[in-house]
Amino acid sequence: MNETEQRRATQLLQLARNGDAESLETLLASYIGYLKVLSHSQLDPRVRGRLSASDLVQESLLEAHRDFTKFAGTTTAEFTGWLRKILVNNAARAVETHLLAAKRDYRREYSLDLLRQAADESHARLNSMTAVHRRGPASEAEHQEDLTVLSNAIEKLSTEYREVIVLRHVEGLTFADIAIRMNRSAGASRMLWMRAIEKLREAMSNENHE
Structure with a gap:
């Protein structure tokens, strides 16, 4: 920054x-x-x-x-x-x-x-x-900075990754509900979420070092 x-x-x-x-x-x-x-x-x-x-x-x-x-x-x-x-x-x-x-x-x-x-x-x-x-x-102040970094990192994810993060962590949906919203199986939704979480960690690290 x-x-x-x-x-x-x-x-x-x-x-x-x-x-x-x-x-x-x-x-x-x-x-x-x-x-x-x-x-x-x-x-x-x-x-x-x-x-x-x-x-x-x-x-x-x-x-x-x-x-x-x-x-x-x-x-x-x-x-x-x-x-x-x-x-x-x-x-x-x-x-x-x-x-x-x-x-x-x-x-x-x-x-x-x-x-x-x-x-x-x-x-x-x-x-x-x-x-x-x-x-x-x-x-x-630190808490607000953390919230800003997290939000910016989520917004930089690909559309699918951002959607599954929002559905799971912002809307609080179960993987069964996410599967319905994203037209996937529950297992596929969970796998997508796991990949999204990894990408989110990378994005947050990049945000902290910009």
């Missing part, structure tokens, strides 16, 4: 709160990978033909930049949660626009509360993955 990218998220957040526009842009950019990983599970497959994960993330980051003065927290954990809520709200609006207007039966399935709960659960699973790669306790 370059010098700017190595600055602690807490320092960037404090500088941004003090009005430093460059720090805010750097801080928001560091969350692109994280928000993309979450968006894969938030964005309904029936909507993806009209709105990509990248579009959803870009829209959310622009909104966060515009409304940053409304952020009332002081920690990176609170900031991460605030960004997550913005992402969920935009995902819900996408469903409202492209699905609910035509089929009202989807409204209960895609309630805002359920989407927020799903996003929080996905975040918790990502946190669990970062803990596996750290031997000792981490500070808040």
Whole structure:
């Protein structure tokens, strides 16, 4: 990482709160990978033909930049949660626009509360993955850096590897359920996951040394 990218998220957040526009842009950019990983599970497959994960993330980051003065927290954990809520709200609006207007039966399935709960659960699973790669306790800033490295590494995987990682570790699906989603046998899904995990380790190592 370059010098700017190595600055602690807490320092960037404090500088941004003090009005430093460059720090805010750097801080928001560091969350692109994280928000993309979450968006894969938030964005309904029936909507993806009209709105990509990248579009959803870009829209959310622009909104966060515009409304940053409304952020009332002081920690990176609170900031991460605030960004997550913005992402969920935009995902819900996408469903409202492209699905609910035509089929009202989807409204209960895609309630805002359920989407927020799903996003929080996905975040918790990502946190669990970062803990596996750290031997000792981490500070808040170190924890956020781990989350950023992990998310960026997942986004750099091939489509199949990224999908199986997201289904298993972000959505929390069993291999039987993954097999159905990916049109494979459960055994083939497990083998694909094992290869994906190995590639993820390599990608994380590369992220740490860039």
